[in-house]
Amino acid sequence: MPAPVITIENLSKRYILGQQRSKKDGMRHAIEDAMRAPLAWFRSDRGTKKQKSEFWALKDVSFQIKQGEVVGLIGRNGAGKSTLLKILSRITVPTKGRIRINGRVASLLEVGTGFHQELTGRENIFLNGAILGMTRVEIIRKFDEIVAFSEIEEFLDTPVKRYSSGMYVRLAFAVAAHLEPEILIVDEVLAVGDAAFQKKCLGKMGSFAQSGKTVLFVSHNMEAVRSLCQRGIWLKDGQLHADGSADTIIQSYFNSISTDLSFSDSSVVHGLEIQKVSLKNNRGEEASQYRPGDSLTVEISYQANDRLEKPYITLGVQGINGSCFTANMLLDGHQPGFLEGIGKIACRFESIPLLPQNYTVKMAIREKSGQTMIVNYQDVAYFSVVGDLAEFGFKGDYLARAIRSTAVVVPYEWRLPDGTTARVAMRPLAD
Amino acid sequence: MDELIIEAGRTERQYWRDLWRYRELFYFLAWRDLLIRYKQTVVGVAWSLIRPLLTMIVLTVVFGKLGKMPSGGIPYPLLVFSGMLPWQFFAAALTESGNSLVTNSNLISKVYFPRLVITISSVITSFADFVISSVFLTILMIWYRQVPPAAVVFLPLFVLLSFGASLGVGLWISALMVEYRDFRFIVPFMVQFGLYISPVGFLTSVVPEQYRLLYALNPMVGVIDGFRWCLLGGQQSVYWPGLAVSTVGVVILVVTGLWYFRRTEQTFADVI
Numbered sequence: 050m051p052a053p054v055i056t057i058e059n060l061s062k063r064y065i066l067g068q069q070r071s072k073k074d075g076m077r078h079a080i081e082d083a084m085r086a087p088l089a090w091f092r093s094d095r096g097t098k099k100q101k102s103e104f105w106a107l108k109d110v111s112f113q114i115k116q117g118e119v120v121g122l123i124g125r126n127g128a129g130k131s132t133l134l135k136i137l138s139r140i141t142v143p144t145k146g147r148i149r150i151n152g153r154v155a156s157l158l159e160v161g162t163g164f165h166q167e168l169t170g171r172e173n174i175f176l177n178g179a180i181l182g183m184t185r186v187e188i189i190r191k192f193d194e195i196v197a198f199s200e201i202e203e204f205l206d207t208p209v210k211r212y213s214s215g216m217y218v219r220l221a222f223a224v225a226a227h228l229e230p231e232i233l234i235v236d237e238v239l240a241v242g243d244a245a246f247q248k249k250c251l252g253k254m255g256s257f258a259q260s261g262k263t264v265l266f267v268s269h270n271m272e273a274v275r276s277l278c279q280r281g282i283w284l285k286d287g288q289l290h291a292d293g294s295a296d297t298i299i300q301s302y303f304n305s306i307s308t309d310l311s312f313s314d315s316s317v318v319h320g321l322e323i324q325k326v327s328l329k330n331n332r333g334e335e336a337s338q339y340r341p342g343d344s345l346t347v348e349i350s351y352q353a354n355d356r357l358e359k360p361y362i363t364l365g366v367q368g369i370n371g372s373c374f375t376a377n378m379l380l381d382g383h384q385p386g387f388l389e390g391i392g393k394i395a396c397r398f399e400s401i402p403l404l405p406q407n408y409t410v411k412m413a414i415r416e417k418s419g420q421t422m423i424v425n426y427q428d429v430a431y432f433s434v435v436g437d438l439a440e441f442g443f444k445g446d447y448l449a450r451a452i453r454s455t456a457v458v459v460p461y462e463w464r465l466p467d468g469t470t471a472r473v474a475m476r477p478l479a480d
Numbered sequence: 481m482d483e484l485i486i487e488a489g490r491t492e493r494q495y496w497r498d499l500w501r502y503r504e505l506f507y508f509l510a511w512r513d514l515l516i517r518y519k520q521t522v523v524g525v526a527w528s529l530i531r532p533l534l535t536m537i538v539l540t541v542v543f544g545k546l547g548k549m550p551s552g553g554i555p556y557p558l559l560v561f562s563g564m565l566p567w568q569f570f571a572a573a574l575t576e577s578g579n580s581l582v583t584n585s586n587l588i589s590k591v592y593f594p595r596l597v598i599t600i601s602s603v604i605t606s607f608a609d610f611v612i613s614s615v616f617l618t619i620l621m622i623w624y625r626q627v628p629p630a631a632v633v634f635l636p637l638f639v640l641l642s643f644g645a646s647l648g649v650g651l652w653i654s655a656l657m658v659e660y661r662d663f664r665f666i667v668p669f670m671v672q673f674g675l676y677i678s679p680v681g682f683l684t685s686v687v688p689e690q691y692r693l694l695y696a697l698n699p700m701v702g703v704i705d706g707f708r709w710c711l712l713g714g715q716q717s718v719y720w721p722g723l724a725v726s727t728v729g730v731v732i733l734v735v736t737g738l739w740y741f742r743r744t745e746q747t748f749a750d751v752i
């Protein structure tokens with residue numbers, strides 16, 4: 050029976066909202082307080098008398114992770130995943146509860162933390178390594194390995210500001226990959242980089258897991274979680290919602306989110322409030338289940354408190370293997386003249402050539418220059434495609450395996466040596 | 481194997497061990513700051529000489545020539561530069577370390593290491609300029625054929641004192657800056673103001689006797705007096721009660737600075 054390496058007991062984290070922005074809480078106020086009660090200022094209970102709205106990012110979370118376990122942490126945005134990782138990485142402290150950790154921890158909450166644009170690749174390897182906790186001797190020892198892994202030998206003495214984003218990420222991950230901790234904590238690192246690089250990262254993490262190390266992994270890429278982790282932990286609203294085998298947890302996660310259609314975040318940025326994002330089927334009804342080849346309409350209800358000129362809206366459908374297709378105003382240029390007041394924008398995907406799987410919809414809105422993102426949500430809506438593929442002319446022996454590797458199927462036709470042709474297309478079924 | 485316990489408000493014991501474990505990071509951060517400082521500049525490192533040189537000329541003209549302040553028989557440029565050496569270090573350290581946490585906020589919100597490393601290494605970075613300037617001072621002393629007195633052996637103590645003053649104020653300001661960006665405006669003002677209220681362009685002896693103890697509350701007074709006593713000697717006797725006050729002030733600054741820094745450090749990532 051392996052010993053627990055991470056024991057989390059009744060962990061809670063409270064954030065005081067508006068901690069830095071509220072005018073009331075500025076320095077003038079602090080000085081005023083200090084003048085009125087010079088001694089109270091030095092006591093630690095300073096400020097608690099003030100009424101502030103608070104938010105519990107984590108509430109009473111307890112679980113254990115054993116030596117050698119590879120655990121996937123899943124949940125929607127704002128469920129407390131990042132907060133948990135931040136506490137585990139000692140970036141912030143818990144409000145209540147405690148964690149016991151046995152072993153050297155390395156946490157990667159971001160690729161390339163501390164990289165400096167002006168410094169060369171070589172200089173950044175040393176800097177980043179030191180920031181991640183490596184000693185100079187260690188870095189020198191692993192230097193060649195890091196460079197080989199990153200595949201950027203020839204640009205080693207070029208400032209990283211001249212790197213392509215792919216090179217940058219490869220170099221950054223290469224440093225992190227050579228940390229040799231006993232416990233690895235990873236947050237969405239794979240969200241960046243090209244497919245080949247992501248595969249390499251997953252491979253590295255896989256071999257790390259196989260060597261008996263403990264891994265705690267957060268990702269929205271469910272396929273990555275599924276292939277890497279044995280165990281899944283699902284956080285919901287700051288609480289531990291479910292804990293079990295990765296496959297079961299991911300399945301029930303998808304089942305739950307696809308029934309919960311309404312998008313509930315209503316943060317206001319640039320005066321724009323996204324009130325609801327709903328998915329509608331051929332008949333214009335809200336739905337979470339589609340058949341291959343159905344039409345899918347994404348409808349965004351917004352309230353623009355300030356007039357928003359020529360925003361760029363991009364939608365993307367993501368499968369478990371990554372992006373499938375997109376509707377992108379940066380490409381097509383069909384921006385609305387402006388958004389003002391309450392309104393709706395819809396986008397109809399005529400025929401979704403998707404294999405039966407679970408999908409998420411991501412959405413971003415940029416302001417008219419196309420540079421600044423006003424809104425960027427990875428998962429505004431969820432849906433699943435269901436259906437028996439045999440009905441669509443798929444009858445291969447390896448259907449189950451093929452489904453995992455790809456999601457989009459455009460109509461195609463085989464022309465075989467004997468002169469026969471075979472056409473495959475996912476068309477909507479007649480109702 | 482060491483067990484790490486993460487709990488609300490109980491990290492002290494672990495902290496100092498971590499600070500030791502991350503000791504190389506002091507060097508790496510200072511090295512980074514030095515490397516990038518003069519990137520894409522034309523004259524590069526020469527900037528760390530040009531600035532004090534021009535300030536020296538201005539102060540010599542204003543206080544020495546126009547103000548006709550007493551120099552105690554020492555060439556006025558030398559008098560000014562020996563005061564400016566610790567002052568420039570203090571001013572640079574104040575500016576650099578004051579902003580250090582905010583400019584490194586990407587590190588603070590993404591990776592753990594004792595945050596003291598950031599602030600201390602920014603003081604070390606400023607110390608590099610100090611070293612460059614001291615070479616220039618040596619040249620200046622040779623030029624004026626000024627032989628340092630025997631008291632020069634105490635110079636390291638005053639360097640330490642100036643380091644302490646810089647660190648103490650730096651700790652306070654960097655930690656305060658995390659929550660109150662007001663200090664972004666206060667610091668340049670302090671630096672500008674400080675140049676005139678510290679005895680950089682003149683000798684402390686111009687300050688009326690009855691105010692000298694009060695004047696010594698500015699920790700840089702003790703430091704600058706000390707530097708002059710060690711380097712120029714002669715009539716530059718040290719006003720001992722004043723030095724004592726300055727030293728105690730520096731110690732208090734460092735201790736309270738550490739206390740405040742440590743107390744707020746845990747919430748840096750949440751507030752920054």
